[in-house]
Amino acid sequence: MSQTTNKKDVIIVGTGIAGSLIAKLLSDHVFDVTKGKMIHRADAGKSDHIKEISILMYEAGLEAGIELDSVSSMTTYNEYIRTFYREEAKVPNSPYPNLKQAPSPNVLDMEHIIQPYPDKKGYLVQFGPMPFASDAIRVGGGTTLHWLGTTPRMLPNDFKLTEKYGITIPKPGSAEQAPVNWPISYEELRPYYEMAEFEIGVSGDVSRQEYPIDEKTEEYYGNYVFPMEEIPQSYMDHKIIEGLKGTSVKLNSGEIPLMMVPSPQGRNSIPNPKYGKTKIIKAEPKDSGYQLVLDSSEKEEYKALGSVWNPYMGERCEGNASCVPICPVQAKYNALKTLKKALYKLNDNENLKRNPYMQIQAQSVVYRLSIDPNDKDKISRVHLRRYASKEKTDFVEESVDTSDAIVILAANAFENPKILLNSKYTVNNVEKTAANSSDQVGRNLMDHMVMLTWGLFPEPVYPYRGPGSTTNISSFRDGNFRGEFSAWISPLDNWGWGWPAFSPGSDVTYFITEENLFGTELRKELINRLSKQVLFHFEIEQLPNPNNRVTINDQYLDVLGIPRPVIHYELTEYEMKAMEQAKDASDQMFERLNIKDFTKYTAEDKNSVIYNGKRYSYNGAGHIVGTHRMGSKAEDSVTNSYCKTWDHPNLYVVGAGNMTTLGTSNPTLTLSAFTIRSVESILADLEIQLKK
Numbered sequence: 175m176s177q178t179t180n181k182k183d184v185i186i187v188g189t190g191i192a193g194s195l196i197a198k199l200l201s202d203h204v205f206d207v208t209k210g211k212m213i214h215r216a217d218a219g220k221s222d223h224i225k226e227i228s229i230l231m232y233e234a235g236l237e238a239g240i241e242l243d244s245v246s247s248m249t250t251y252n253e254y255i256r257t258f259y260r261e262e263a264k265v266p267n268s269p270y271p272n273l274k275q276a277p278s279p280n281v282l283d284m285e286h287i288i289q290p291y292p293d294k295k296g297y298l299v300q301f302g303p304m305p306f307a308s309d310a311i312r313v314g315g316g317t318t319l320h321w322l323g324t325t326p327r328m329l330p331n332d333f334k335l336t337e338k339y340g341i342t343i344p345k346p347g348s349a350e351q352a353p354v355n356w357p358i359s360y361e362e363l364r365p366y367y368e369m370a371e372f373e374i375g376v377s378g379d380v381s382r383q384e385y386p387i388d389e390k391t392e393e394y395y396g397n398y399v400f401p402m403e404e405i406p407q408s409y410m411d412h413k414i415i416e417g418l419k420g421t422s423v424k425l426n427s428g429e430i431p432l433m434m435v436p437s438p439q440g441r442n443s444i445p446n447p448k449y450g451k452t453k454i455i456k457a458e459p460k461d462s463g464y465q466l467v468l469d470s471s472e473k474e475e476y477k478a479l480g481s482v483w484n485p486y487m488g489e490r491c492e493g494n495a496s497c498v499p500i501c502p503v504q505a506k507y508n509a510l511k512t513l514k515k516a517l518y519k520l521n522d523n524e525n526l527k528r529n530p531y532m533q534i535q536a537q538s539v540v541y542r543l544s545i546d547p548n549d550k551d552k553i554s555r556v557h558l559r560r561y562a563s564k565e566k567t568d569f570v571e572e573s574v575d576t577s578d579a580i581v582i583l584a585a586n587a588f589e590n591p592k593i594l595l596n597s598k599y600t601v602n603n604v605e606k607t608a609a610n611s612s613d614q615v616g617r618n619l620m621d622h623m624v625m626l627t628w629g630l631f632p633e634p635v636y637p638y639r640g641p642g643s644t645t646n647i648s649s650f651r652d653g654n655f656r657g658e659f660s661a662w663i664s665p666l667d668n669w670g671w672g673w674p675a676f677s678p679g680s681d682v683t684y685f686i687t688e689e690n691l692f693g694t695e696l697r698k699e700l701i702n703r704l705s706k707q708v709l710f711h712f713e714i715e716q717l718p719n720p721n722n723r724v725t726i727n728d729q730y731l732d733v734l735g736i737p738r739p740v741i742h743y744e745l746t747e748y749e750m751k752a753m754e755q756a757k758d759a760s761d762q763m764f765e766r767l768n769i770k771d772f773t774k775y776t777a778e779d780k781n782s783v784i785y786n787g788k789r790y791s792y793n794g795a796g797h798i799v800g801t802h803r804m805g806s807k808a809e810d811s812v813t814n815s816y817c818k819t820w821d822h823p824n825l826y827v828v829g830a831g832n833m834t835t836l837g838t839s840n841p842t843l844t845l846s847a848f849t850i851r852s853v854e855s856i857l858a859d860l861e862i863q864l865k866k
C-alpha cells in the first residue's frame with residue numbers, strides 16, 4: 175500500500191458542487207500568522223506573514239480535463255457532447271463516461287423488483303419494495319453537469335414540519351416518534367442563500383415570486399434582487415397562464431388558488447444592473463469563530479460566468495433545450511465553474527495563475543476512513559483505490575494521513591453514507607461505525623416523486639424550445655393539508671412528451687406503424703401533434719423515513735472490491751395520497767385548458783403504485799437527499815447544522831444528505847447554502863489547527 179506523505183490541511187472527497195464550494199471558499203482565505211486569524215486573500219495584500227491552506231481533493235471520475243486548463247477542459251467537454259449526440263437513449267448519464275471502476279446509478283438500469291430478490295442490474299442493489307428511481311454521475315464536477323438548474327429556495331415552514339404540522343417519524347429501533355424540524359430556520363439560512371445564488375449565478379425576478387406563505391415576498395427575500403434578470407417564460411407557459419390565471423382547484427383539503435411563477439434558475443441571462451458590482455464571499459472574525467458575508471466592495475460590475483474554457487462562450491442561455499443531460503455552451507451552471515475558481519487565482523498582474531496549494535487527484539475512489547480512538551476519535555487516515563485508466567480495473571491501494579487535517583466527505587448522498595458505513599473501529603471491544611452513534615447514517619433516503627401528466631393543447635404551443643422548464647405552479651408548496659399529505663411543486667415542462675412517452679421518436683413510430691402515414695401527410699400530423707404537446711410535472715415531497723436507507727453488504731461489491739449502495743425504499747400513504755390529489759388537480763387544470771389528456775399509467779411502468787383502486791406512476795427527480803441528516807442533538811442526527819459530525823472532531827459531511835426534510839424545492843441551492851455556511855466552522859477549526 176502506498177501512503178501519501180505530503181500532509182495537507184484539508185482533504186475533500188468529491189468535486190461536485192458541495193466539494194467545489196468548500197474548496198473555492200477555503201482557497202480564498204489564508205491564515206494570518208501575526209493575527210492568528212483566517213483572512214480573505216483580498217485583505218492579505220503582499221504580507222509575508224500568511225500561510226496558505228493546502229487542499230487535496232479526491233475524485234472518483236477520470237483525470238481527463240480535471241485540471242480545467244482551456245485546452246483539456248474543452249476537449250473533454252466536447253467529447254461528452256459528441257457522446258450525447260451518438261447515444262440513442264438521451265438519459266441524464268448518457269454523455270458521460272460509464273466507468274467500471276467508479277460506476278454511477280443509471281435510470282436505464284432500473285428494473286421491477288420481485289421480492290425477496292433484489293434488482294442488481296446496475297450499480298445500485300435495490301431491495302425495494304419500490305425502486306429508487308434517480309441517478310447521479312461520478313465525473314469531475316459531479317451531478318450538476320446534468321442537472322436542470324432550477325433553483326427555488328425552501329419555504330420557511332419546510333424547516334419546521336413538526337412544529338407547524340405535527341409531523342413526526344419513527345425512531346429507529348424504538349416505539350417512539352422523533353421530530354423532523356431542522357436545526358436552522360429559513361431566516362438563519364437566508365444570507366447563505368444569497369451567497370449560493372451569487373456563486374451559482376441565478377437568473378430570476380424577485381418581484382414575480384409568489385408562494386403560499388404567510389410572509390410577504392419582501393420579507394421572504396428582503397431587499398434583494400437576483401444576480402441576473404429572469405429567463406423569459408416560454409410561449410407555452412404564457413398560453414397556460416392565460417387559461418389558468420385567477421382560477422383555483424378544489425382538493426380534499428379545500429379550494430387552492432393557482433399561482434404561476436417564473437422559476438429562478440442557475441443559467442445565464444442578462445446581469446441585473448440593480449445587483450450592482452460583483453461580490454466576494456468573505457469570512458469576518460466574530461468573538462468566537464467566523465461569519466461569512468457577501469461583500470460588495472469589488473469595483474467590477476457583476477458578469478455572467480461563461481464556460482470554463484472560454485468566458486465569452488455561454489454568457490447567455492441560447493435555448494438549445496438539452497440542459498439535461500448537457501448544456502453545449504455551459505450557460506447552465508455546473509460545479510466545474512466553482513472548481514476552476516479554487517484551482518486558479520488572480521496574480522499581481524490580474525492574470526489567472528494555477529493555485530499550487532490545491533491538488534486534485536482523480537481516478538481515486540475513497541472507500542474507508544480510519545478512526546483513532548486514542549485521539550478523540552479523530553479521522554486518522556482516508557483510504558482509496560486509485561485505478562490506472564478507463565480501460566483497466568487494476569488499482570493501487572493508497573491512504574493519506576489525516577491526523578492533523580480536516581476531512582470533508584462531499585461525494586453525494588449515496589456515497590457519503592457508504593464510505594461511513596464501511597469505516598469500522600473498536601472502542602472497549604465494541605465495534606462502532608464512523609459518525610453513526612445515532613444510527614442515522616444511510617437512513618431517511620428521500621427524493622421527489624415526479625408524477626407526470628401529459629396531453630394535447632387545443633392549439634399549437636410549440637414545446638421543445640428553451641430551458642427544460644421556465645415556470646412552476648407554486649400553489650401546493652405549503653398549506654394545512656401537509657398534516658395529511660405531501661406538498662408539491664408543479665413545473666411546466668418545455669420538453670413535450672419526451673420524458674413520459676419518448677417523443678418525438680415515438681410519435682413518428684406511431685404515425686407510420688399505426689396510421690400508415692408517410693410523406694406530406696406524416697409531416698403534417700407530426701407538426702400538428704408535436705407543436706401541441708404539453709407536460710405537467712408534480713414533484714411530490716417525500717418525508718424522511720428511517721426504513722428508506724442506503725446500507726452495504728459484503729456480497730455486493732464493485733470491480734475495485736468496494737461495497738455498492740444497497741437500497742431499501744418504500745412509499746407511504748402520505749406520498750400516495752398526494753399523488754391522488756395531484757392527479758385530481760391536473761384533471762381540473764386540463765379540463766379548464768381544454769387539454770386532451772393522454773396520461774397513461776400502466777403496470778409496465780417501473781415505479782407504479784395502486785392507491786384507492788387507481789394506478790399512479792412516478793419517476794425520480796435526481797434529488798438524492800437525507801442520508802446523513804443534520805440536527806440539534808447527537809442522538810438523532812449525524813451532523814450539527816454546520817455539517818460537522820457529532821462523533822469526530824475533524825470530519826464534515828456535506829451535500830443533500832444533510833437535509834432533514836426535503837420540502838418542495840430542488841435541493842441544490844439549499845445544499846449549497848448550508849455547505850457555504852459550514853465553511854464558517856471549518857475556518858474556525860483550521861485556525862486552531864494552523865496555530866499549532
Ligand SMILES: Cc1cc2nc3c(=O)[nH]c(=O)nc-3n(C[C@H](O)[C@H](O)[C@H](O)COP(=O)(O)OP(=O)(O)OC[C@H]3O[C@@H](n4cnc5c(N)ncnc54)[C@H](O)[C@@H]3O)c2cc1C
Binds near residue numbers: 235322796
Ligand atoms: C437529472 C437530474 C436533474 C437535476 N436537476 C436539478 C435541478 O434542476 N435543481 C436542483 O436543485 N437539483 C437538481 N438535481 C440534483 C443535483 O444535481 C444534486 O443535488 C447535486 O449535483 C448534488 O451535488 P453534490 O456535490 O452533493 O454531489 P455530486 O454532484 O453527485 O458530486 C459528488 C462528487 O463526488 C465524486 N465521488 C463520488 N464517490 C466518490 C468516491 N467514493 N471517492 C471519490 N470521489 C467520489 C463524484 O464523482 C462527484 O464528483 C438534478 C439531478 C439529476 C440527476
Ligand code: SF4
Binds near residue numbers: 493494501
Ligand atoms: S437551454 Fe440550452 S443554452 Fe440554455 S441552459 Fe439549457 S442547454 Fe444551455
